[in-house]
Amino acid sequence: MTETKSNTVAPKLSRKDYMSDQAVKWCPGCGDYAILASVQNTFAQLGKNRDNTVFVSGIGCSSRFPYYMNTYGFHTIHGRAAAVATGIKIANPSLDVWVATGDGDSFSIGGNHFIHAIRRNIGIKILVFNNEIYGLTKGQYSPTSKQGVVTKSTPYGSLDRSFIPASLALGAEATFYARVVDTNPKHMTEIFTAAADHKGTAFVEILQNCVIFNDKTHRAITDKEMRDDNQLVLEHGKPMIFGKNRDKGLVMNGCDFKVVRLGEDGITENNLLVHDAHRESLNLAFMLSRLTLPEFPVPLGIFRQVARPAYEEQINSQIQEIKNKKGAGDLKRLLNSGGTWVV
Amino acid sequence: MNTQHNNKTIEKVTIKFAGDSGDGMQLTGSLFSDESAFLGNDLATFPDYPAEIRAPAGSVAGVSGFQVQIGSIEILSPGDMADALVAMNPAALVANLKQTRKGACIIIDFDAWNETEFKKAGLDHDPLEGDIAATYQIVKAPITTLTRTALKNIDLELKNKDRCKNMFALGMVFWMYGRPLIQTEKYIKTKFASKPIIVEANITALTAGYNHAHTIEVFASTYKIPSAPIKKGVYRQISGNQATALGIIAASVKSGRNVFLGSYPITPASDILHELSKYKEFTVKTFQAEDEIAGVCAAIGASFAGDLAFSTTSGPGLSLKTEALSLAVMTELPLVVIDVQRSGPSTGMPTKTEQSDLAMALFGRHGESPLPVIAASTPSDCFCHTFLAAKIAVEHMTPVILLTDAYLANGTEPWLIPDISDLPNINVSTPDDHEGPYLPYRRDEKTLVRPWCIPGTPHKAHRIGGLEKQDQTGHVDYEPENHELMCHLRAAKIARIADSLPEQEIYGKTEQDLLVISWGGAFGPVMTAVKKLQAEGKSISLAHFNCINPLPKNTATVLTGFKKYIVCEQNLGQFRDYLASRFHHIDFLRFNRVAGQPFMVSELREVFVPLLEECQK
Numbered sequence: 001m002t003e004t005k006s007n008t009v010a011p012k013l014s015r016k017d018y019m020s021d022q023a024v025k026w027c028p029g030c031g032d033y034a035i036l037a038s039v040q041n042t043f044a045q046l047g048k049n050r051d052n053t054v055f056v057s058g059i060g061c062s063s064r065f066p067y068y069m070n071t072y073g074f075h076t077i078h079g080r081a082a083a084v085a086t087g088i089k090i091a092n093p094s095l096d097v098w099v100a101t102g103d104g105d106s107f108s109i110g111g112n113h114f115i116h117a118i119r120r121n122i123g124i125k126i127l128v129f130n131n132e133i134y135g136l137t138k139g140q141y142s143p144t145s146k147q148g149v150v151t152k153s154t155p156y157g158s159l160d161r162s163f164i165p166a167s168l169a170l171g172a173e174a175t176f177y178a179r180v181v182d183t184n185p186k187h188m189t190e191i192f193t194a195a196a197d198h199k200g201t202a203f204v205e206i207l208q209n210c211v212i213f214n215d216k217t218h219r220a221i222t223d224k225e226m227r228d229d230n231q232l233v234l235e236h237g238k239p240m241i242f243g244k245n246r247d248k249g250l251v252m253n254g255c256d257f258k259v260v261r262l263g264e265d266g267i268t269e270n271n272l273l274v275h276d277a278h279r280e281s282l283n284l285a286f287m288l289s290r291l292t293l294p295e296f297p298v299p300l301g302i303f304r305q306v307a308r309p310a311y312e313e314q315i316n317s318q319i320q321e322i323k324n325k326k327g328a329g330d331l332k333r334l335l336n337s338g339g340t341w342v343v
Numbered sequence: 344m345n346t347q348h349n350n351k352t353i354e355k356v357t358i359k360f361a362g363d364s365g366d367g368m369q370l371t372g373s374l375f376s377d378e379s380a381f382l383g384n385d386l387a388t389f390p391d392y393p394a395e396i397r398a399p400a401g402s403v404a405g406v407s408g409f410q411v412q413i414g415s416i417e418i419l420s421p422g423d424m425a426d427a428l429v430a431m432n433p434a435a436l437v438a439n440l441k442q443t444r445k446g447a448c449i450i451i452d453f454d455a456w457n458e459t460e461f462k463k464a465g466l467d468h469d470p471l472e473g474d475i476a477a478t479y480q481i482v483k484a485p486i487t488t489l490t491r492t493a494l495k496n497i498d499l500e501l502k503n504k505d506r507c508k509n510m511f512a513l514g515m516v517f518w519m520y521g522r523p524l525i526q527t528e529k530y531i532k533t534k535f536a537s538k539p540i541i542v543e544a545n546i547t548a549l550t551a552g553y554n555h556a557h558t559i560e561v562f563a564s565t566y567k568i569p570s571a572p573i574k575k576g577v578y579r580q581i582s583g584n585q586a587t588a589l590g591i592i593a594a595s596v597k598s599g600r601n602v603f604l605g606s607y608p609i610t611p612a613s614d615i616l617h618e619l620s621k622y623k624e625f626t627v628k629t630f631q632a633e634d635e636i637a638g639v640c641a642a643i644g645a646s647f648a649g650d651l652a653f654s655t656t657s658g659p660g661l662s663l664k665t666e667a668l669s670l671a672v673m674t675e676l677p678l679v680v681i682d683v684q685r686s687g688p689s690t691g692m693p694t695k696t697e698q699s700d701l702a703m704a705l706f707g708r709h710g711e712s713p714l715p716v717i718a719a720s721t722p723s724d725c726f727c728h729t730f731l732a733a734k735i736a737v738e739h740m741t742p743v744i745l746l747t748d749a750y751l752a753n754g755t756e757p758w759l760i761p762d763i764s765d766l767p768n769i770n771v772s773t774p775d776d777h778e779g780p781y782l783p784y785r786r787d788e789k790t791l792v793r794p795w796c797i798p799g800t801p802h803k804a805h806r807i808g809g810l811e812k813q814d815q816t817g818h819v820d821y822e823p824e825n826h827e828l829m830c831h832l833r834a835a836k837i838a839r840i841a842d843s844l845p846e847q848e849i850y851g852k853t854e855q856d857l858l859v860i861s862w863g864g865a866f867g868p869v870m871t872a873v874k875k876l877q878a879e880g881k882s883i884s885l886a887h888f889n890c891i892n893p894l895p896k897n898t899a900t901v902l903t904g905f906k907k908y909i910v911c912e913q914n915l916g917q918f919r920d921y922l923a924s925r926f927h928h929i930d931f932l933r934f935n936r937v938a939g940q941p942f943m944v945s946e947l948r949e950v951f952v953p954l955l956e957e958c959q960k
Binding site for chain 1: 380526570578580593603624627633804807
């Protein structure tokens with residue numbers, strides 16, 4: 001991993017260096033433990049400067065995350081993590097600002113801040129732990145719960161259609177969107193590293209398991225027996241292949257994707273779509289975001305990763321431009337501006 | 344009448360410019376005020392306009408007015424009744440007649456005096472019918488026609504020529520009150536520097552109006568208002584919102600911290616955002632957020648990261664910010680939320696003034712959530728109290744609510760520009776260097792203030808948040824005793840701010856018959872009324888409050904020795920009830936108005952005089 005970044009301190013840090021002195025209080029078996037470990041491992045590999053890093057969260061199980069990181073941290077209020085993090089990043093762009101949040105926190109009460117952070121491309125990393133349920137309030141359906149789900153607040157099944165977070169984010173022109181599962185630490189580390197490198201808003205959706213209120217909701221793509229047939233791991237520049245025997249792939253069929261079998265009808269790898277995460281156009285990434293079981297595999301990995309100016313950089317360059325033009329602010333001159341007269 | 348007309352010297356006059364929203368009455372009023380200020384008059388203005396950008400033309404709802412009182416004496420309010428009214432259409436006359444003194448001079452655009460315009464104003468007859476002509480001195484000037492004639496050689500569309508008729512009217516008023524046209528011409532030349540033809544048209548119309556007034560000889564009198572004996576120094580005109588923006592920048596300079604403003608547009612607070620966004624050379628970061636909540640939350644984040652953070656809003660916006668304010672209370676971060684109060688509840692009357700957010704500012708949060716509440720008195724005083732609010736926020740590590748209002752925000756007055764070396768420093772606390780793990784909630788023994796330890800500070804990484812904090816360590820803590828202790832500590836920290844606040848002043852003598860009590864934006868009219876009665880030898884004094892929470896330390900002493908106490912405020916008695924809950928032994932009387940307009944001096948007088956008489960019985 002890179003050790004030459006400005007945000008780097010002495011090398012050879014370990015996961016322990018990023019563990020706070022607070023006891024971790026998630027339920028036994030919660031997917032959050034694996035996410036925490038992966039973030040800490042990523043940080044150790046990247047040699048991140050703890051004193052220069054801030055974890056911000058909202059409310060919910062995932063939002064206890066900052067307490068367990070030996071960095072600066074701010075556990076804010078429900079839904080507002082992205083707004084608070086935006087203020088932190090604007091105030092001090094040299095800080096490395098990460099948001100830990102959940103599906104209720106970011107897509108329901110905090111939906112507005114979430115889409116606007118992405119729209120501005122503010123330089124924060126948003127990790128959304130999506131378990132499709134409200135955990136901390138003890139089991140109500142969330143905006144990502146599947147329609148018809150029976151929960152404490154929907155004993156006869158939920159009526160709400162669910163958000164697909166990827167579509168929501170890409171609709172707001174996310175410059176970085178990736179999806180991972182909490183059962184694959186290696187992939188998480190790889191994606192968190194890419195997110196850490198991204199300028200602007202990096203949104204990583206982590207499909208996370210809530211053992212108490214929504215156990216195995218992501219089973220189809222995490223279960224050893226099923227996952228390879230049900231997930232498509234996207235890699236930039238690689239053909240879109242999936243399946244236990246890596247014998248299935250995606251091609252374009254009119255305006256839609258189509259699943260094909262390699263070897264059938266003369267189809268080879270060369271016929272498959274090649275993933276291009278750096279495409280300026282949102283269209284293909286958005287189409288990937290619409291893929292759901294059972295007709296299609298669930299794509300994982302980086303859907304989109306494009307370079308755009310980060311909001312905080314734009315703010316600073318505008319200020320610099322004005323200073324170059326007008327000179328640094330002079331309070332006395334400012335107070336005495338406009339029409340003055342002497343008595 | 345002849346040109347040797349009656350020229351009277353008067354000590355003050357109130358003039359109202361009224362017309363359709365698109366008639367440029369706000370500009371006309373401002374220019375008249377500026378010209379008067381340059382002549383050395385004291386003055387106060389009151390722009391009064393509808394919430395709709397362009398209500399139906401000619402309708403009463405669409406009338407936009409600008410009232411100014413100028414004087415050779417101290418002027419603290421924009422005046423109760425107009426001594427002169429400019430009405431650009433029948434609706435403007437109808438809307439303002441009630442607030443126009445009997446005998447006043449009323450200049451009307453006689454070109455707008457027709458059935459069509461009467462109908463637009465909802466009238467089935469000419470409003471000049473009846474005894475109006477006998478009651479007022481009506482000057483029927485065909486302003487539109489005269490403007491068009493004056494501009495006949497200027498190559499402009501008729502529509503654009505008609506836009507100059509406000510300048511024609513202004514020229515007439517300038518002549519009536521013996522004002523030169525110097526500043527106004529200067530303004531027009533600067534404002535339209537890139538459009539010489541517009542400059543020419545406006546100046547021509549202005550001069551034509553001036554000359555017309557001189558020529559027609561219909562004014563019974565012209566007036567001279569000598570300059571006021573005001574303090575020597577350099578002055579400028581300033582509105583409350585401008586003064587607030589300048590106070591924010593001054594606080595940034597004196598604290599050495601960059602400004603972060605998180606704000607969402609709302610009337611009548613938006614001008615603070617507009618003003619501040621112009622001054623990026625001071626490293627001011629203005630963030631127009633997606634909503635009120637994001638505005639304050641981003642400000643809290645910026646404060647955590649070390650910026651001097653503000654969020655500006657009005658009542659409905661303050662409601663949305665209250666949850667975040669409690670987070671700032673819990674995390675003990677410096678923040679100033681500025682509430683430019685307007686008439687409520689709900690959308691209420693967005694452009695009209697009121698003081699009815701006091702109870703929300705004091706008590707409108709969940710949990711035991713104390714914070715300082717400060718209020719500004721006059722447009723220019725918004726500078727001082729914005730500065731004070733920021734100083735308290737930083738030096739006491741707390742969110743502060745500053746209350747101004749629509750009247751202060753839009754009203755203007757001459758401002759004696761302060762010497763920046765007279766402004767106190769704002770002392771920023773730095774994290775201590777004691778041994779062992781960093782303790783973010785270790786407090787200063789005297790003030791109970793915790794240090795401002797910003798991310799990036801080496802070896803002091805710590806976590807804060809909305810969950811209850813353990814004393815000293817700041818760790819999450821659910822122990823009953825700890826919560827009790829922390830609630831008391833947070834309350835005591837705010838109470839101790841009183842130790843560093845200025846003492847409460849009394850205007851007038853102690854031990855009088857009547858103590859008038861007011862706060863915030865009610866100052867101008869209340870002070871004027873009290874001073875008048877004092878000049879008449881009445882036993883009356885004023886205690887006007889700017890520090891609402893905590894109250895100044897000597898408040899109990901101030902509230903001693905009077906026969907009667909009356910609290911005057913533009914709500915239904917919120918400050919009165921607040922005082923009554925603290926000073927049980929005093930029977931606080933009340934005078935309340937919630938009309939969306941500042942107090943009138945005359946109505947206050949009508950309340951005070953009988954009370955003073957009762958005291959003498």
